[in-house]
Every structure is written in C-alpha cells, then in structure tokens.
Amino acid sequence: xxxxxxxxxxxxxxxxxxxxxxxxxxxxxxxxxxxxxxxxxxxxxxxxxxxxxxxxxxxxxxxxxxxxxxxxxxxxxxxxxxxxxxxxxxxxxxxxxxxxxxxxxxxxxxxxxxxxxxxxxxxxxxxxxxxxxxxxxxxxxxxxxxxxxxxxxxxxxxxxxxxxxxxxxxxxxxxxxxxxxxxxxxxxxxxxxxxxxxxxxxxxxxxxxxxxxxxxxxxxxxxxxxxxxxxxxxxxxxxxxxxxxxxxxxxxxxxxxxxxxxxxxxxxxxxxxxxxxxxxxxxxxxxxxxxxxxxxxxxxxxxxxxxxxxxxxxxxxxxxxxxxxxxxxxxxxxxxxxxxxxxxxxxxxxxxxxxxxxxxxxxxxxxxxxxxxxxxxxxxxxxxxxxxxxxxxxxxxxxxxxxxxxxxxxxxxxxxxxxxxxxxxxxxxxxxxxxxxxxxxxxxxxxxxxxxxxxxxxxxxxxxxxxxxxxxxxxxxxxxxxxxxxxxxxxxxxxxxxxxxxxxxxxxxxxxxxxxxxxxxxxxxxxxxxxxxxxxxxxxxxxxxxxxxxxxxxxxxxxxxxxxxxxxxxxxxxxxxxxxxxxxxxxxxxxxxxxxxxxxxxxxxxxxxxxxxxxxxxxxxxxxxxxxxxxxxxxxxxxxxxxxxxxxxxxxxxxxxxxxxxxxxxx
Amino acid sequence: xxxxxxxxxxxxxxxxxxxxxxxxxxxxxxxxxxxxxxxxxxxxxxxxxxxxxxxxxxxxxxxxxxxxxxxxxxxxxxxxxxxxxxxxxxxxxxxxxxxxxxxxxxxxxxxxxxxxxxxxxxxxxxxxxxxxxxxxxxxxxxxxxxxxxxxxxxxxxxxxxxxxx
Numbered sequence: 128x129x130x131x132x133x134x135x136x137x138x139x140x141x142x143x144x145x146x147x148x149x150x151x152x153x154x155x156x157x158x159x160x161x162x163x164x165x166x167x168x169x170x171x172x173x174x175x176x177x178x179x180x181x182x183x184x185x186x187x188x189x190x191x192x193x194x195x196x197x198x199x200x201x202x203x204x205x206x207x208x209x210x211x212x213x214x215x216x217x218x219x220x221x222x223x224x225x226x227x228x229x230x231x232x233x234x235x236x237x238x239x240x241x242x243x244x245x246x247x248x249x250x251x252x253x254x255x256x257x258x259x260x261x262x263x264x265x266x267x268x269x270x271x272x273x274x275x276x277x278x279x280x281x282x283x284x285x286x287x288x289x290x291x292x293x294x295x296x297x298x299x300x301x302x303x304x305x306x307x308x309x310x311x312x313x314x315x316x317x318x319x320x321x322x323x324x325x326x327x328x329x330x331x332x333x334x335x336x337x338x339x340x341x342x343x344x345x346x347x348x349x350x351x352x353x354x355x356x357x358x359x360x361x362x363x364x365x366x367x368x369x370x371x372x373x374x375x376x377x378x379x380x381x382x383x384x385x386x387x388x389x390x391x392x393x394x395x396x397x398x399x400x401x402x403x404x405x406x407x408x409x410x411x412x413x414x415x416x417x418x419x420x421x422x423x424x425x426x427x428x429x430x431x432x433x434x435x436x437x438x439x440x441x442x443x444x445x446x447x448x449x450x451x452x453x454x455x456x457x458x459x460x461x462x463x464x465x466x467x468x469x470x471x472x473x474x475x476x477x478x479x480x481x482x483x484x485x486x487x488x489x490x491x492x493x494x495x496x497x498x499x500x501x502x503x504x505x506x507x508x509x510x511x512x513x514x515x516x517x518x519x520x521x522x523x524x525x526x527x528x529x530x531x532x533x534x535x536x537x538x539x540x541x542x543x544x545x546x547x548x549x550x551x552x553x554x555x556x557x558x559x560x561x562x563x564x565x566x567x568x569x570x571x572x573x574x575x576x577x578x579x580x581x582x583x584x585x586x587x588x589x590x591x592x593x594x595x596x597x598x599x600x601x602x603x604x605x606x607x608x609x610x611x612x613x614x615x616x617x618x619x620x621x622x623x624x625x626x627x628x629x630x631x632x633x634x635x636x637x638x639x640x641x642x643x644x645x646x647x648x649x650x651x652x653x654x655x656x657x658x659x660x661x662x663x664x665x666x667x668x669x670x671x672x673x674x675x676x677x678x679x680x681x682x683x684x685x686x687x688x689x690x691x692x693x694x695x696x697x698x699x700x701x702x703x704x705x706x707x708x709x710x711x712x713x714x715x716x717x718x719x720x721x722x723x724x725x726x727x728x729x730x731x732x733x734x735x736x737x738x739x740x741x742x743x744x745x746x747x748x749x750x751x752x753x754x755x756x757x758x759x760x761x762x763x764x765x766x767x768x769x770x771x772x773x774x775x776x777x778x779x780x781x782x783x784x785x786x787x788x789x790x791x792x793x794x
Numbered sequence: 795x796x797x798x799x800x801x802x803x804x805x806x807x808x809x810x811x812x813x814x815x816x817x818x819x820x821x822x823x824x825x826x827x828x829x830x831x832x833x834x835x836x837x838x839x840x841x842x843x844x845x846x847x848x849x850x851x852x853x854x855x856x857x858x859x860x861x862x863x864x865x866x867x868x869x870x871x872x873x874x875x876x877x878x879x880x881x882x883x884x885x886x887x888x889x890x891x892x893x894x895x896x897x898x899x900x901x902x903x904x905x906x907x908x909x910x911x912x913x914x915x916x917x918x919x920x921x922x923x924x925x926x927x928x929x930x931x932x933x934x935x936x937x938x939x940x941x942x943x944x945x946x947x948x949x950x951x952x953x954x955x956x957x958x959x
Contacts, residue, residue: 644871751841753838753873777834784853
C-alpha cells in the first residue's frame with residue numbers, strides 16, 4: 128500500500144491523556160502500523176493550532192490519509208473533515224477513532240485503556256487506507272410544492288408558500304378544504320367563531336394565483352427524490368364540469384334525495400345526494416355521491432341536470448389523472464376520531480343520548496343540524512343535565528396510551544357553550560385536567576367559576592339501569608370519585624364522549640407511499656422529536672399538524688408555517704447536496720435476483736427489466752447498507768462502508784488477538 | 795497461559811444513530827464498563843453482513859455484539875427488523891457449528907440508554923469470560939491451516955464471480 132497516513136492523538140486536556148499514554152500511543156502507531164508516516168500527539172487537536180498541524184503535514188509530508196484519535200466522530204468529524212478539505216485532501220479520507228468516549232472516559236484500568244486505544248487506532252489506520260474520495264452531488268430544487276391535506280395546517284403551509292411567490296398544489300381528499308376546523312363552532316380558549324377565522328383563509332386559498340387547488344383528489348403515486356418528485360394525483364369524478372359550474376346551488380336544492388352525512392355532520396344531520404359539505408365550501412362546486420344517486424342506481428332522475436342553468440352536470444365524467452412535478456412535499460393529513468363504539472360500556476350507538484364530541488361540535492354549531500341548539504337525539508328536548516366523559520380511547524391501555532391533548536380544553540369549551548345556551552348542569556368526569564398552553568389554565572379557572580362540575584375519575588360505565596330514586600329515564604354514569612374515594616352514580620339526560628384523536632385509518636399506507644415512517648401509535652415520525660419536528664427522515668418530505676400527533680389549532684398552524692419555512696429554505700437555496708454515502712450496484716455482477724429491491728424502505732432500488740439488473744437511485748438512497756449486506760453476488764458496494772473497509776477495520780481492532788498474526792509464528 | 799483472568803475480546807458492530815450514540819453517552823456520563831468490546835461503526839445494524847460476524851470470530855474475537863436502534867425506532871424506518879431476521883438465522887447456523895449462543899448478541903440501545911448499554915456490555919463480557927477463549931484462528935492453524943484454506947476458498951469464489959471485461 129502506498130498511502131501516506133498521518134496519525135494525530137489528542138490529549139483533550141487531561142480527558143484522554145489522563146488515562147491513555149498518548150505519547151506512547153503515537154509512537155507505537157508511527158513504528159508498528161503500516162502506512163503511517165507521521166504520528167503526533169497534541170494537547171487539543173480540535174483547536175485551530177491542532178488543525179493547522181494536520182494541514183501543514185498534508186502539505187509538507189504529502190499525507191494522503193489522516194487519522195485523528197480524539198473524541199466521538201459525532202462531535203468533531205465535521206471539524207477534521209473540513210480541516211483536511213482546506214488543505215486539499217478529500218474530506219472522506221479522514222477517519223476518527225473515539226479515544227475519549229470509548230476509552231478514557233469509560234475504562235478503569237490504564238493498561239486496558241492503552242490496549243483498547245491501540246486497537247482503535249490500528250483499526251482506523253487500516254480502514255483509512257482503503258477509503259475513497261467522495262463528492263456530494265448537487266441537484267436542483269423544483270420551486271413547486273405539493274401540500275397534501277387541506278385542513279388548517281395544510282392551508283397555512285400552502286398560503287405561506289404561495290404568498291412567498293411559489294406555486295403550490297394543494298390536494299384534498301374531501302370535496303372541500305377546511306378539515307376538522309370547519310366542523311367546529313367555537314375555538315378554545317378565546318371562543319372565536321371557528322368559521323369566522325377559518326373561512327377567510329379558505330377563500331384566500333381558493334383565489335390565490337399561486338395555489339392550484341385539487342379537491343376531491345388523492346395522491347396515487349410518488350416517485351423521485353428531494354428537489355424533483357413526480358406525483359400522480361387522481362381527481363375523482365365530481366360528475367360536474369368545474370369550468371361550467373357557477374356554484375349557484377340550484378342542483379342541490381332540486382335534488383330529491385337525502386342521505387345521512389357521516390363525514391361533515393358526523394352522522395348527526397343529512398345532506399343531499401348532490402352536495403357541498405357546508406355552505407362556505409371551497410371550492411364551491413358540488414359533488415354527486417355516486418353510491419346514493421338515483422341515476423347511478425336506477426338510471427332515472429337527473430333532476431340536477433334538468434335544473435342546472437349552465438349545463439354543468441356530466442354523468443359521463445371519469446376520474447382524471449394529473450402528473451405534477453414538485454421539489455418538496457408537505458403532508459398535513461390530520462387525524463380520525465376514535466370510534467366510540469369500540470368501548471361498548473359507554474353505550475354509544477345503544478343509548479340515543481350518548482353523543483361523541485364531534486357530534487356535539489356539530490350540534491353547537493349555528494350552521495349545524497340543530498342550528499346550534501343543544502338537544503337530545505329526539506331533536507326537541509333540551510337536556511337538564513349533561514355529563515362529559517374524558518379520555519374515551521386515549522390514556523387507555525386497551526386503546527391508545529397517549530393523551531389526545533385537545534379533549535380537556537374541548538370539554539371545557541363544551542361546558543361553557545352548554546351553560547351559555549341552556550340551563551343544564553354540566554359535570555366533567557376526568558382523569559387529569561390538562562391545560563398547558565397559553566390562556567388554557569385561565570379558561571379552566573373560568574369554567575370552575577361558571578359552575579361546571581368536576582369529578583376526578585375515569586368513567587366505568589354508562590347505563591340506563593335505574594336503581595335509585597331520581598334515576599328513572601336517565602342515563603347513569605358510574606364513576607369512582609378518586610378525590611372522595613367512593614363510587615358515584617350520576618344520573619344525566621345526555622352524555623358526551625370526548626373521543627381520542629387517532630392516526631388516519633390509512634396513515635401507514637400513506638407513509639409508505641411517501642417513504643416516511645409511523646410511530647408505534649401510527650403517527651408520522653419527525654426527524655427529531657425536539658430539534659427537527661417538521662422534517663422527516665426522507666429529504667424533501669415534511670409533516671405538519673395532527674398527522675404527526677394530536678395537537679390543537681395553534682400548534683397545527685405553527686407547524687404548517689414551520690414546514691413552509693423549511694421548504695422556502697430549500698427553494699431559496701436552489702440546490703440540495705446529496706450525501707455520497709450511498710450504495711452502488713455493479714451491473715456486471717448483478718444477477719437480477721431482486722432480493723435487494725424489497726429490502727429498501729425508501730424505494731431507492733429499481734429493477735431495470737430490459738437490462739435484467741437492479742439499479743440504485745442514489746438520490747433516494749440513505750446509505751444504510753442493508754442491501755449491501757444482503758446481495759448474494761456481492762454486486763452492491765456501500766460507499767465509505769465497503770466490505771474491504773470494514774474488514775480492514777476488523778483486522779486492526781483484533782491486532783492483539785490470539786493467532787491473529789497475519790504471518791503465524793511456527794509453533 | 796498463567797493464572798491470569800481470561801479477558802475476552804469482543805467486536806461490536808454499532809449503528810451510527812442509536813447504539814453508537816448510546817456508547818457516546820456512556821462516555822459523556824463517565825460510566826465505567828468492561829474494556830473488552832471494541833466498536834466498529836456502521837450506518838445501520840442492517841449493514842451487518844453475517845459474514846462480518848464469522849470473520850470477526852475467525853480473526854480471533856471471542857464474541858460479537860451487534861447493536862441497533864430499538865424495533866420501531868430505526869433511523870432507516872425498518873432495517874433493524876432485517877437485522878433481527880438475519881440474527882436468528884445466524885444464531886441457528888452458529889449453533890450448528892457448535893458455537894455457544896452467548897458469544898453473539900443482538901442488543902437494542904437507544905441514544906438515551908448509555909447506562910443500559912454499559913450494563914449489557916458488562917453482562918456479555920462476563921458470559922463470554924465464563925465460556926472461555928474461542929480461539930478459532932489458533933485451532934485452525936494447529937489443524938493444518940484450515941483458516942487459510944477457508945480464506946482461499948472465499949478468494950476463489952470472488953475470482954469466479956469476477957466478470958472478464
């Protein structure tokens with residue numbers, strides 16, 4: 128081997144030198160390790176003087192490889208790589224040995240520390256000589272962005288990007304944007320009218336020159352990588368020509384068919400078969416519900432077509448596909464509410480006057496099925512007493528262990544609305560009241576003053592079995608009051624179940640489509656839980672809002688804006704550097720067995736049918752090396768972690784092992 | 795050999811994201827643990843080819859520790875599950891070869907588990923110490939250079955795979 132290696136042993140003050148014989152180590156490396164031409168020890172290698180020492184040796188001694196025995200590479204690998212690059216040596220030709228975190232700080236015995244330090248240096252020297260110069264590749268960033276999900280988080284992200292002058296494609300599954308926020312009446316803790324603050328933003332989206340709104344659409348396929356994704360979107364047939372429709376709504380008025388609206392009205396109200404989810408829907412175009420439409424079922428009716436003044440109805444319409452090119456993607460796909468029927472002892476679905484929180488939201492909403500009146504299921508009677516049951520499906524080992532974060536505040540809001548609208552008594556049965564954000568605790572105090580009752584205990588059962596006087600005809604909430612230490616039976620007219628927030632039913636599938644992962648609970652995983660909350664492990668894919676975990680409106684908006692800021696950063700820079708630690712397939716060795724294809728969670732390996740071999744898309748490859756380890760023909764090489772490099776490291780590590788002498792002595 | 799205590803030599807293959815960082819944390823927290831494990835950093839435990847383990851043992855290691863992120867926490871989404879699959883096959887194979895299963899260990903360690911990782915290392919070192927030296931290179935060199943023969947076989951295999959230009 129003709130490489131000229133320089134070895135630098137850092138004292139790190141006394142952090143390393145206090146335990147390891149640094150001078151002896153450097154001397155040993157210089158004398159015993161093949162390829163080493165310079166070996167020095169120095170007080171602080173990371174100091175500018177230490178770095179200059181390396182740079183001078185690169186220039187004067189013609190070093191072609193550098194080994195620094197110091198702290199963990201996670202601390203200073205960048206520093207020393209930069210120092211090498213500055214002196215004209217490719218940064219990937221520098222290797223660190225962790226003498227501090229793995230030797231001096233964790234070892235009691237000096238002799239053992241010396242032996243381990245030697246092994247680590249020998250390993251680094253062996254490996255570094257096989258390392259190859261690598262260059263990160265630079266790819267351009269398409270300034271267009273795809274935002275998936277038109278709830279408040281997606282709306283915020285889309286508006287931020289569009290206002291900054293960039294094209295945004297906003298894809299929404301439902302006929303209108305607005306998400307869950309559009310269903311609410313008031314928002315806690317300020318009691319702003321939800322529609323009053325949301326609808327202006329929705330119309331901004333609808334009218335924005337830079338936003339292409341694709342509602343009633345789904346993302347079918349995503350290929351490509353950061354900077355240049357190709358996305359295929361399926362626009363579901365509305366059975367209506369959008370360019371002809373004026374949104375006048377005559378078709379809705381004239382449609383003679385009504386069905387229960389399980390989506391927007393949460394099953395509490397009805398809608399027509401040709402419908403807009405709600406009057407302020409954006410876009411304004413209605414949709415024909417094919418499942419329930421008399422024309423599609425029986426072949427007659429067409430009332431909507433007859434009355435449409437602009438002939439916009441088109442029963443022949445098919446789903447259409449759009450291919451978009453974007454540089455970045457923001458996922459803001461939101462949450463699903465927990466199905467309260469999964470906890471049968473709470474009686475939802477059996478007792479008419481047990482409601483879910485979403486039903487209750489619709490009931491409170493002035494534009495909802497009861498026009499804002501709080502009424503029992505019969506639609507006439509005002510309740511005299513209401514129990515609010517917290518943590519239905521959350522903080523529950525049988526369902527979701529996590530806290531859904533918003534339900535305590537929503538329950539307080541319900542308490543306030545009930546007392547404002549009726550004379551009913553409201554009792555909250557809670558495990559803990561959690562009000563940790565700005566103005567939230569004050570809202571709790573306010574409700575305590577307004578006379579909402581609080582019982583600390585998880586509800587065991589809701590039943591209609593009256594046992595005591597005053598219970599006839601009531602729902603009985605059975606709860607252990609943990610503050611009094613006794614069981615209580617609370618007879619009420621109405622029960623509201625604060626249902627948990629769940630990941631979308633298809634979150635895992637969507638995650639797979641975009642190449643991002645879900646936590647054990649099913650929420651999308653961020654790159655770092657604290658320091659990188661909106662990026663994901665897949666470059667160019669960001670997450671915002673409740674798809675990342677339960678959160679309220681302010682937090683969703685903050686994340687939407689944060690994701691937009693990250694995307695803007697990428698667009699402004701214009702290009703993105705792609706880490707060169709990736710896998711490469713040698714086509715001549717590849718047998719086309721395709722074992723590697725399915726091992727890659729990033730879909731980075733494509734099979735080229737015409738050549739009969741697989742190929743790594745280096746922009747998608749994250750460099751984990753799993754395919755390298757699996758290739759039966761050893762056709763795949765992992766840059767910077769090749770078999771040869773790892774074996775050389777191994778030889779060095781075992782320099783003192785019994786019988787490891789490359790030229791075994793005669794016995 | 796004198797009456798000295800046997801100090802096993804253990805090679806660690808640690809993933810860059812969780813387990814190597816756990817080792818870093820053990821260092822920063824100054825947790826003292828057995829110096830017998832020498833660590834090779836790989837990007838992911840999924841990079842650990844079972845032949846790495848065999849090679850380490852053949853080169854004189856008495857044991858091998860593979861460490862990765864906890865299931866569900868892999869930096870590369872799910873590659874540690876592939877490690878898990880390979881590990882159980884490898885263990886089975888090593889068993890067939892007459893190797894004690896305690897010599898090869900798969901350890902999950904999150905970046906926060908410095909203490910737990912140090913304890914796992916101590917535990918493994920004790921287990922391997924009880925088993926005694928493996929001494930594969932020694933056995934093989936005494937046995938008519940079987941190690942060299944095996945290595946030659948690998949080289950011949952690689953040559954046979956080489957496609958002539």
